[in-house]
Each structure stands twice: as structure tokens, then as C-alpha cells.
Amino acid sequence: MNSSITQAVIDSFKTEFETALTQAQSLDELELVRINFIGRKGKLGSVMGQLKVADLETKKTFGPILNTLKQSMQQAFNDRKDNLAQLARDSQDNQERFFDVTAYKPSAHHRGGLHPYTHVTNQIQNIFLSMGYQILDGPEVEDESINFEGLNIPKDHPARDMHDTFWLNLPGKLLRTHTSNIQVHTLKNRKPPFAVVAPGRCYRHEATDASHDYVFMQTEGFVVDKNISMAHLLETARKFLNALFGRKDLTVRLRPGYFPFVEPGVEIDIRCPFCTKGCSVCKKTCWIETAGAGLIHPNVLRYAGIDPDEYSGFAFGFGLSRLAILKYHIDDIRLLHTGKMEFLSQFG
Structure with a gap:
């Protein structure tokens, strides 16, 4: 089996993805993680591309592993997205709950326009x-x-x-x-x-x-x-x-x-x-x-x-x-x- 795809490489890739997920503190940052790792041109896509040209033994060994990894990465991304979305909603609720209406000073009215x-x-x-x-x-x-x-x-x-x-x-x-x-x-x-x-x-x-x-x-x-x-x-x-x-x-x-x-x-x-x-x-x-x-x-x-x-x-x-x-x-x-x-x- 002669391939750059090894279990150590996959484990390192998974750890890097999990770290990036944890560090993402907003939905925008999380979207960048998705693009970089599991997007069409992301790192996982690159590994999958290597698998396509690998020998038969490598495909049999790592094909199922990479497919399982892809599913788990997508699920981890979805879970983190739900978590950040809930945090954003909680933050918005807190802002609305403690909004001081007596301190509100409307700005000058602006006329609307077409997009x-x-x-x-x-x-x-x-x-x-x-x-x-x-x-x-x-x-x-x-x-x-x-x-x-x-x-x-x-x-x-x-x-x-x-x-x-x-x-x-x-x-x-x-x-x-x-x-x-x-x-x-x-x-x-x-x-x-x-x-x-x-x-x-x-x-x-x-x-x-x-x-x-x-x-x-x-x-x-x-x-x-x-x-x-x-x-x-x-x-x-x-x-x-x-x-x-x-x-x-x-x-x-x-x-x-x-x-x-x-x-x-x-x-x-x-x-x-x-x-x-x-x-x-x-x-x-x-x-x-x-x-x-x-x-x-x-x-x-x-x-x-x-x-x-x-x-x-x-x-x-x-x-x-x-x-x-x-x-x-x-x-x-x-x-x-x-x-x-x-x-x-x-x-x-």
C-alpha cells in the first residue's frame, strides 16, 4: 500500500477540524470552518481526491473510514451551528429584556429606497x-x-x-x-x-x-x-x-x-x-x-x-x-x- 493517506494523517485532520470547530465563536466563523474543511473545495475534498487515484488496497482500507469521518464531521458542524445559534438567540433575548426605553433617542428619519x-x-x-x-x-x-x-x-x-x-x-x-x-x-x-x-x-x-x-x-x-x-x-x-x-x-x-x-x-x-x-x-x-x-x-x-x-x-x-x-x-x-x-x- 503506497499512499499519502494514513491513519495518522486522518487522525491529525480530525483533530484539526475539532479544534477549529471549538474556536469558532460566531456563525460567520463557523461557516469559514465548513468551507475550509468540508466544503466542495475543502481539505476533506482534497483527501477524497487522493483516494480516487489511490491503489485498490488503499481504497478498501480508507474508503469506509473517510465516509464515516465525513458524516461525523457534518454532524459535528451541525451540532456546533445549533449551539452558536442558540447562544445568539439567548444574547438577543437578554438585550431585549433589559432594553431601557427611556434612554432611546430616535435618529433623524431617513427616506427609504429601492434595493x-x-x-x-x-x-x-x-x-x-x-x-x-x-x-x-x-x-x-x-x-x-x-x-x-x-x-x-x-x-x-x-x-x-x-x-x-x-x-x-x-x-x-x-x-x-x-x-x-x-x-x-x-x-x-x-x-x-x-x-x-x-x-x-x-x-x-x-x-x-x-x-x-x-x-x-x-x-x-x-x-x-x-x-x-x-x-x-x-x-x-x-x-x-x-x-x-x-x-x-x-x-x-x-x-x-x-x-x-x-x-x-x-x-x-x-x-x-x-x-x-x-x-x-x-x-x-x-x-x-x-x-x-x-x-x-x-x-x-x-x-x-x-x-x-x-x-x-x-x-x-x-x-x-x-x-x-x-x-x-x-x-x-x-x-x-x-x-x-x-x-x-x-x-x-
């Missing part, structure tokens, strides 16, 4: 309404069949993994991973032709950083009619993005991409509106990715009972969070979810 998401959502809706689209909404708690099978995502697709999807303690129920579920509901319940745009929240189980969060906003759009082509998609993207950024000359390009629910699939990029030679926003490439799109896959149409030989369509999914970041030059997506008035007051 950046609301500003961008309203603008997106107005643009598409002017193009003849309908605005629709749909459930955030969704059936597995609608979220996946209805969009040509097979049972063995990695998106169904626990690491990517928030599954509920209800058979076949989850938090939608995209607003494309609205496309399936519409295809099943309406007769073409139609043009729809549907902004809303999505949920994915992933580590958070400056450009990713487990809750994000997406704008799904789709058109179904006879003889719809990629040319219709490109022109729609051009009109929308130029209107959103207040431009008339914004360059839009399509490049190949893969999404199970469209064929062919493309990525929609825009020429960076903030520079001509590359900047931090476009990561020195002069191009910014804005959406995934393509022609609706025949299997998606068939699932909804629509004949793909008679009708065709295109669909796109713009990251509303990304559009808000670009429009307002926000450098960290997490600021959009903090509720901090010093940040949000800029947009009132």
Missing part, C-alpha cells in the same frame, strides 16, 4: 415588456421532475448531487437551482406562440466568495413559435443589453457553450463597457460573460407535449446578480445580501 436588485429587475421587465414579452413567476420550492427531467437533465447529472442542490425533507422536493423551472410550467400549460421573461431567486449549494453566493438572482427568458432561429436570440440579446447599459453600440458575441436544455448552446458575452484594453472587471480579456442560452432542446419541448417538428424556440438565463454588479460597479456580490444601510443607501 439594487429591484432597480435592475424593474428595468429588465420594462425592456422586455417593450419587446412584447410577458412577465411570469413560479415556485421556488420545486419538484425534482420539473427542475431536472423537464429540462433534459438526466438522473446521473452532477447538478443533482447534494453538493450542488438544496434538497428538502420532502420526497422529490428541492429549492430551484434556476428560474428555468418557469419555462417548463409555461410549456406544459400554454399553447405557443409566446414570449416570456421570468426574474427570480435561485439556490445552489456552493461556497461563497466575491462573485458567488448560495442565493442569487436570475432572469429566465424564452420564446416559442414556428421557425425560431439563433438569429432571433442574438438580436434579442443585442437589444436588451444595449438598453440595459444605456448604449447603442455595445458589441455582443455568441460563443459555444453546453447546457442540457438547449441545442446548440451558447454563452452570451458583451464587449467590456468600462474599458478598451482590459480592466479588472473583464479580467483583462475585454469581454464579460452575461448569460447562457441557446435553442430549446427538442426533448424539453417533447416533455411538455409540444411537437419540435412544428415549433422551435430559444431560451436564455441572465445572471441578474451579475448584471446588477456590472451596472453599479459592485465588487462583491455578498454586499447585495447584507442589508447594510451604508451600502444600500447609495441606491435610494
Whole structure:
């Protein structure tokens, strides 16, 4: 057995994790522990990666041990999270119990304002309404069949993994991973032709950083009619993005991409509106990715009972969070979810 995975290494890793759990004194600190140790790119994932390429004897010896360790680490994390949450509630109760109302001096009244998401959502809706689209909404708690099978995502697709999807303690129920579920509901319940745009929240189980969060906003759009082509998609993207950024000359390009629910699939990029030679926003490439799109896959149409030989369509999914970041030059997506008035007051 020739491997860097040994019982001593595992014991040391477990001790390090337990120490980090104990030292975490807030839910934010605890979340960092989760990301570093049991997150998708955490230390446990690294050890699991070593196991995948190890010899058969090592896999037989340490596979069960690591699986048991993974479960115990997750349970220890959950227990510590419950403990810290209770401490926070107790602290809040104490503050409220001993609050001196006679000492309260209200500050000057501040007029409220709209959240950046609301500003961008309203603008997106107005643009598409002017193009003849309908605005629709749909459930955030969704059936597995609608979220996946209805969009040509097979049972063995990695998106169904626990690491990517928030599954509920209800058979076949989850938090939608995209607003494309609205496309399936519409295809099943309406007769073409139609043009729809549907902004809303999505949920994915992933580590958070400056450009990713487990809750994000997406704008799904789709058109179904006879003889719809990629040319219709490109022109729609051009009109929308130029209107959103207040431009008339914004360059839009399509490049190949893969999404199970469209064929062919493309990525929609825009020429960076903030520079001509590359900047931090476009990561020195002069191009910014804005959406995934393509022609609706025949299997998606068939699932909804629509004949793909008679009708065709295109669909796109713009990251509303990304559009808000670009429009307002926000450098960290997490600021959009903090509720901090010093940040949000800029947009009132």
C-alpha cells in the first residue's frame, strides 16, 4: 500500500477540524470552518481526491473510514451551528429584556429606497415588456421532475448531487437551482406562440466568495413559435443589453457553450463597457460573460407535449446578480445580501 493517506494523517485532520470547530465563536466563523474543511473545495475534498487515484488496497482500507469521518464531521458542524445559534438567540433575548426605553433617542428619519436588485429587475421587465414579452413567476420550492427531467437533465447529472442542490425533507422536493423551472410550467400549460421573461431567486449549494453566493438572482427568458432561429436570440440579446447599459453600440458575441436544455448552446458575452484594453472587471480579456442560452432542446419541448417538428424556440438565463454588479460597479456580490444601510443607501 503506497499512499499519502494514513491513519495518522486522518487522525491529525480530525483533530484539526475539532479544534477549529471549538474556536469558532460566531456563525460567520463557523461557516469559514465548513468551507475550509468540508466544503466542495475543502481539505476533506482534497483527501477524497487522493483516494480516487489511490491503489485498490488503499481504497478498501480508507474508503469506509473517510465516509464515516465525513458524516461525523457534518454532524459535528451541525451540532456546533445549533449551539452558536442558540447562544445568539439567548444574547438577543437578554438585550431585549433589559432594553431601557427611556434612554432611546430616535435618529433623524431617513427616506427609504429601492434595493439594487429591484432597480435592475424593474428595468429588465420594462425592456422586455417593450419587446412584447410577458412577465411570469413560479415556485421556488420545486419538484425534482420539473427542475431536472423537464429540462433534459438526466438522473446521473452532477447538478443533482447534494453538493450542488438544496434538497428538502420532502420526497422529490428541492429549492430551484434556476428560474428555468418557469419555462417548463409555461410549456406544459400554454399553447405557443409566446414570449416570456421570468426574474427570480435561485439556490445552489456552493461556497461563497466575491462573485458567488448560495442565493442569487436570475432572469429566465424564452420564446416559442414556428421557425425560431439563433438569429432571433442574438438580436434579442443585442437589444436588451444595449438598453440595459444605456448604449447603442455595445458589441455582443455568441460563443459555444453546453447546457442540457438547449441545442446548440451558447454563452452570451458583451464587449467590456468600462474599458478598451482590459480592466479588472473583464479580467483583462475585454469581454464579460452575461448569460447562457441557446435553442430549446427538442426533448424539453417533447416533455411538455409540444411537437419540435412544428415549433422551435430559444431560451436564455441572465445572471441578474451579475448584471446588477456590472451596472453599479459592485465588487462583491455578498454586499447585495447584507442589508447594510451604508451600502444600500447609495441606491435610494
